[in-house]
Structures are given as structure tokens and as C-alpha cells.
Amino acid sequence: MAVFKVGDRIEVCSKEQGFIGSYYEATIVSKLSDGSYRVRYKNLVEENDHSRLLIEQVSSDEVRPMPPRIIEGKGTQFYSVLDKVDAFDNDGWWVGIVTGKDDFKYWVYFETTGDHIAYPVSRLRKHLEWSNNGFWVLPKKSLLS
Known part of the structure; x- marks a missing residue:
């Protein structure tokens, strides 16, 4: 810790x-x-x-x-369906799952609240998990049931 x-x-x-x-x-x-x-x-x-x-x-x-900022390369797609992301909303970062893309927004599903909301890429970041051994790790893709 x-x-x-x-x-x-x-x-x-x-x-x-x-x-x-x-x-x-x-x-x-x-x-x-x-x-x-x-x-x-x-x-x-x-x-x-x-x-x-x-x-x-x-x-x-x-x-x-604070998690490190991950900068995407030019011309790459930021997020894919089933990527875990953090969305900035209600003064904090909320963990969700990308379910699709619509124009310039990504749809994110939040398992803890059941909400499904579209966000511009500026309000999203890749979700990272803090491991017990002191390293940041990318989570595995989620399987929506």
C-alpha cells in the first residue's frame, strides 16, 4: 500500500x-x-x-x-467497445464501459448505477487499476451480461 x-x-x-x-x-x-x-x-x-x-x-x-494520463497517438481511435473508462461527471471520475460511439461522443454504461450516458472524449480517460504491488495496470475488457 x-x-x-x-x-x-x-x-x-x-x-x-x-x-x-x-x-x-x-x-x-x-x-x-x-x-x-x-x-x-x-x-x-x-x-x-x-x-x-x-x-x-x-x-x-x-x-x-493520481493515475498517469495516457495520450493516444494521432489518427488512432481513442476507445473501443467494452473498454473500461473513467468518465468525469458530478465532480468525480466514474468507472464505466464503452458501449458505442456516436459522432463525437462515446456511450458509456455504468454497472453501479445502470446509467447509459454519452460523453465527449475530453471527459473520458482510460481506466487504470492501482495494484497492491504499487503499479498501474490496464483492466481486462469487460463482459456485459
Whole structure:
């Protein structure tokens, strides 16, 4: 498991019902004695004061480094059907599966919510998984049932 220091940019994986499969960008504010972290979110704000970024305590198993950006070569197709992608929506990155392409948008299906939404390529990134040995790996293609 990775150890982070104050100022590191990370992502927090939500384990709350309705938010499973989503990742939110944040910065480490402090490391607590129990191994958890206090983080300041980049896009989430306090419920009672929308001018203040949300700061909260998260467990170490909810934190991962920022994934590297994968740049596609010129003239290549960005995504294929059944590719796992992250789509930026509702202030975070949501894991979904590409189901098709329509003009300049990709259709993405979200298994956790049942939603099927079209996104421009600018709001998508290849989904990478953080492995226990400290490396980013591409997932296998999904099999939609």
C-alpha cells in the first residue's frame, strides 16, 4: 500500500452507497496517527458553505495516487467497445464501459448505477487499476451480461 505525504495529489475512492465506482481528486492535508488521512477535495465543497472546499478524513484503503494520463497517438481511435473508462461527471471520475460511439461522443454504461450516458472524449480517460504491488495496470475488457 502506498504511503502519501502532505501535499500529494491523490484520488479518493468513494465507498458510499450511490457513489461506488467513483474517484474524487484531492490533496493530502495531513496523515493521522491511525494511518488515515485528512484530504482536501479539488471539486467537492462543504454542504453548508459552497465557497469552501470539503476537507474530510478517509481511510488509507480509500486513497490511491493520481493515475498517469495516457495520450493516444494521432489518427488512432481513442476507445473501443467494452473498454473500461473513467468518465468525469458530478465532480468525480466514474468507472464505466464503452458501449458505442456516436459522432463525437462515446456511450458509456455504468454497472453501479445502470446509467447509459454519452460523453465527449475530453471527459473520458482510460481506466487504470492501482495494484497492491504499487503499479498501474490496464483492466481486462469487460463482459456485459
